[in-house]
Amino acid sequence: MDRIQNAIAKARASRDGSITGHRAGKANLPQPSKAGVDWSTLTELRLSPTVLDDNRLVAHRSGPDSTVFDLMRINLVRQLQEHRWTRVAITSPGVGCGKTTVALNLAFSLARLTDIRVMVLELDFRRPTMLRAFGLNRRQNFAGVLAGIEQPEDQITRWGRNLAFGLNSAQVPNSAELLSSDLAADIVDVIEDSFRPDVMLFDMPPMNVGDDTLAFVDQVDCALMIAAAEETPISQIQQCGKELAAHTQVLGVVLNKCRMIASGENYGYDT
Numbered sequence: 001m002d003r004i005q006n007a008i009a010k011a012r013a014s015r016d017g018s019i020t021g022h023r024a025g026k027a028n029l030p031q032p033s034k035a036g037v038d039w040s041t042l043t044e045l046r047l048s049p050t051v052l053d054d055n056r057l058v059a060h061r062s063g064p065d066s067t068v069f070d071l072m073r074i075n076l077v078r079q080l081q082e083h084r085w086t087r088v089a090i091t092s093p094g095v096g097c098g099k100t101t102v103a104l105n106l107a108f109s110l111a112r113l114t115d116i117r118v119m120v121l122e123l124d125f126r127r128p129t130m131l132r133a134f135g136l137n138r139r140q141n142f143a144g145v146l147a148g149i150e151q152p153e154d155q156i157t158r159w160g161r162n163l164a165f166g167l168n169s170a171q172v173p174n175s176a177e178l179l180s181s182d183l184a185a186d187i188v189d190v191i192e193d194s195f196r197p198d199v200m201l202f203d204m205p206p207m208n209v210g211d212d213t214l215a216f217v218d219q220v221d222c223a224l225m226i227a228a229a230e231e232t233p234i235s236q237i238q239q240c241g242k243e244l245a246a247h248t249q250v251l252g253v254v255l256n257k258c259r260m261i262a263s264g265e266n267y268g269y270d271t
């Protein structure tokens, strides 16, 4: 843990300044602790394309099903590059709107841009589902990384060269306390500093089940809200948008589960 403690000390020491996004309040990003983590040394996940497809994770290959995510990624990359942002929270008013599905599809789509490094961090510790969506039955403890009891390199896995995942297999009690802790914020800084992703997607819990998302959202640069067509009331979208906007830049609302348009295109994107 010494290396992490040193990096945390650097992250804390550098907080000050006038930059927007999660860097606000930090004069500089923490200096890289070393040459950076070599992603090829991370444990590789072997994902079955059939299982991915069955779980609506379609953007790992280009084609008609992935077009909507490819359009989303272009908008996202433009916004991130324009503002020099990296961190995107993905949340929704309620459960089951499709946060994880959209986050993972967006990540697979981004990872097909081979010069972009993408990291997806599972922060819905109340209902972590990524391993299940991958059809994998393995123990991962990304929450332990944020709690300072696991090394990031031991828990962060990769798919291909440029897509990394911080996955969690078990539900985590007191997830809001974990996500609001200074230690978790510092460790996210350390991860960004040492893994150097171009995009960090944070798969958050829904906003109406607790304060986990609001507890963490100051650590991100921007947020995407996912709403389920015909399920999420407009009033909830407005309320959550207002709460999010008090803390971060809301990039837009993704309207998921639209039935009225052709199969493979049941997502809308509105900014």
Ligand SMILES: Nc1ncnc2c1ncn2[C@@H]1O[C@H](COP(=O)(O)OP(=O)(O)O)[C@@H](O)[C@H]1O
Pocket: 055, 056, 092, 094, 095, 096, 097, 098, 099, 100, 101, 102, 129, 256, 257, 258, 266, 267
């Ligand atoms: N566009 C969609 N159309 C139909 N079902 C979907 C769509 N997006 C997601 N789902 C399904 O809805 C369920 C909840 O999705 P998930 O991404 O886990 O939501 P959340 O992370 O917001 O709880 C999953 O079974 C998923 O496969």
Ligand SMILES: [Mg+2]
Pocket: 099, 100, 101, 124, 127, 129, 203
């Ligand atoms: Mg989810």
